[in-house]
Amino acid sequence: xxxxxxxxxxxxxxxxxxxxxxxxxxxxxxxxxxxxxxxxxxxxxxxxxxxxxxxxxxxxxxxxxxxxxxxxxxxxxxxxxxxxxxxxxxxxxxxxxxxxxxxxxxxxxxxxxxxxxxxxxxxxxxxxxxxxxxxxxxxxxxxxxxxxxxxxxxxxxxxxxxxxxxxxxxxxxxxxxxxxxxxxxxxxxxxxxxxxxxxxxxxxxxxxxxxxxxxxxxxxxxxxxxxxxxxxxxxxxxxxxxxxxxxxxxxxxxxxxxxxxxxxxxxxxxxxxxxxxxxxxxxxxxxxxxxxxxxxxxxxxxxxxxxxxxxxxxxxxxxxxxxxxxxxxxxxxxxxxxxxxxxxxxxxxxxxxxxxxxxxxxxxxx
Numbered sequence: 001x002x003x004x005x006x007x008x009x010x011x012x013x014x015x016x017x018x019x020x021x022x023x024x025x026x027x028x029x030x031x032x033x034x035x036x037x038x039x040x041x042x043x044x045x046x047x048x049x050x051x052x053x054x055x056x057x058x059x060x061x062x063x064x065x066x067x068x069x070x071x072x073x074x075x076x077x078x079x080x081x082x083x084x085x086x087x088x089x090x091x092x093x094x095x096x097x098x099x100x101x102x103x104x105x106x107x108x109x110x111x112x113x114x115x116x117x118x119x120x121x122x123x124x125x126x127x128x129x130x131x132x133x134x135x136x137x138x139x140x141x142x143x144x145x146x147x148x149x150x151x152x153x154x155x156x157x158x159x160x161x162x163x164x165x166x167x168x169x170x171x172x173x174x175x176x177x178x179x180x181x182x183x184x185x186x187x188x189x190x191x192x193x194x195x196x197x198x199x200x201x202x203x204x205x206x207x208x209x210x211x212x213x214x215x216x217x218x219x220x221x222x223x224x225x226x227x228x229x230x231x232x233x234x235x236x237x238x239x240x241x242x243x244x245x246x247x248x249x250x251x252x253x254x255x256x257x258x259x260x261x262x263x264x265x266x267x268x269x270x271x272x273x274x275x276x277x278x279x280x281x282x283x284x285x286x287x288x289x290x291x292x293x294x295x296x297x298x299x300x301x302x303x304x305x306x307x308x309x310x311x312x313x314x315x316x317x318x319x320x321x322x323x324x325x326x327x328x329x330x331x332x333x334x335x336x337x338x339x340x341x342x343x344x345x346x347x348x349x350x351x352x353x354x355x356x357x358x359x360x361x362x363x364x365x366x
Contacts, residue, residue, distance in 0.1 A: 028052065028054075029052045029287040030078075031076065032079045033079075034059065034060065036058075038304055039307045049294070065081055066088075069094045069279060070094070074279050074281065075281075077285065077291075078276055078278060078288045078291055079276075080130055080274050080276055081277060082272055083120040083274075083343060084181065084272070086121060086126070086277060087119075090120075094280060096280045098278065102286075104293065106296060108298055108315060110315040112335070112338060113132065114129070116271065120273075127275035128296065129276075130273075130312070131274050131304070132312070133272060133310050134269045134271050134333065135238065136238070136265060136269050137159060137160065137262060137265060138260060138262045139154055139159075139237075139260075140172070140260065141154075144235055152165075157186065159236065161190050161209060166213045166217075167216050169235060169236050170218075172234065173235055174234065174235070174237070175224070175228065175236070176219075177220065177221075177239055183359075184359065187207075187209050188203075190267060195342055196342075198351040200351060202354075203355050206358060207357075207358030226239070229247050230247040230250040230254070230260060231258065241264075241310065242309040244260055244262040245325065249309070264329065264330045266340070268341060269340070269341060270344055271333075272344070276295065299317075299320060302314075302320035305317070311325065
């Protein structure tokens with residue numbers, strides 16, 4: 001009798017084990033985020049509180065993320081596209097709508113910033129902002145002063161787009177982002193044109209402006225400038241706000257005597273958002289919502305801003321962020337400055353081709 005019962009007990013135990021494994025498999029949360037864009041402690045605390053197995057992978061370009069998303073089966077439950085790419089991906093029906101009932105911490109988001117994001121996500125249906133920033137001017141005060149004197153227009157795009165200014169800065173090095181989708185809108189806006197223009201002729205005008213200053217630009221790159229400005233190898237760069245905060249910290253840590261400062265130009269600048277979204281094919285949307293809701297807690301997201309050097313859009317987290325970041329109006333734009341910021345949106349195909357042509361011509365020097 002016992003001999004017959006033993007296999008039965010083993011079978012029951014095996015079934016229980018398989019059921020447990022199935023549940024564990026269901027509770028695996030897969031997150032795909034930018035490189036070096038969260039604290040290890042943030043992830044560890046979530047795992048302890050939530051109990052799901054967390055697989056956290058990284059990427060370094062929007063294009064890499066988009067390539068996975070457009071296959072229709074990315075394998076991830078939470079992804080972090082930038083707002084312009086998000087808009088294109090929403091049009092491609094890549095994401096599932098968020099369930100607000102599972103995001104009670106939504107209340108902490110800044111309404112004014114959420115309104116800006118509606119240009120890319122009408123009704124804020126598909127995504128939640130994670131971090132945001134602007135494209136602005138970073139500079140070495142001593143070297144810029146030596147080249148242009150005390151009255152150097154560091155708070156204006158005149159520093160870059162006026163030939164007489166950038167020509168004098170050439171000797172100490174000027175770098176621009178290798179990003180037509182960000183640099184050309186800045187040039188358009190500087191010319192008084194729509195930064196999201198769908199008129200091909202406007203890109204010719206912006207291209208002409210950039211061609212005039214091209215001889216004074218040392219290089220175009222979207223990350224190299226961070227180390228170079230921190231080391232004193234260049235004196236001016238057009239780049240991401242948080243990257244200059246990180247560069248300033250690197251220079252301090254190195255004790256090399258280099259000071260890195262930044263300014264949000266008075267004429268305005270592009271504002272971008274990195275967004276938390278759930279792909280349609282997500283296998284674990286329940287824990288995906290839990291992860292997003294976790295990051296919406298002020299006490300959780302504030303240390304992330306301290307770590308990455310970027311502001312977060314959580315109005316109730318601001319007072320918890322390090323004073324050096326939250327009190328810097330070039331990182332945390334004032335309400336007045338926010339009025340001059342603009343979001344970028346996807347272009348139609350003719351305008352996209354015109355922008356690509358203008359950039360290719362600029363880079364090739366033809």
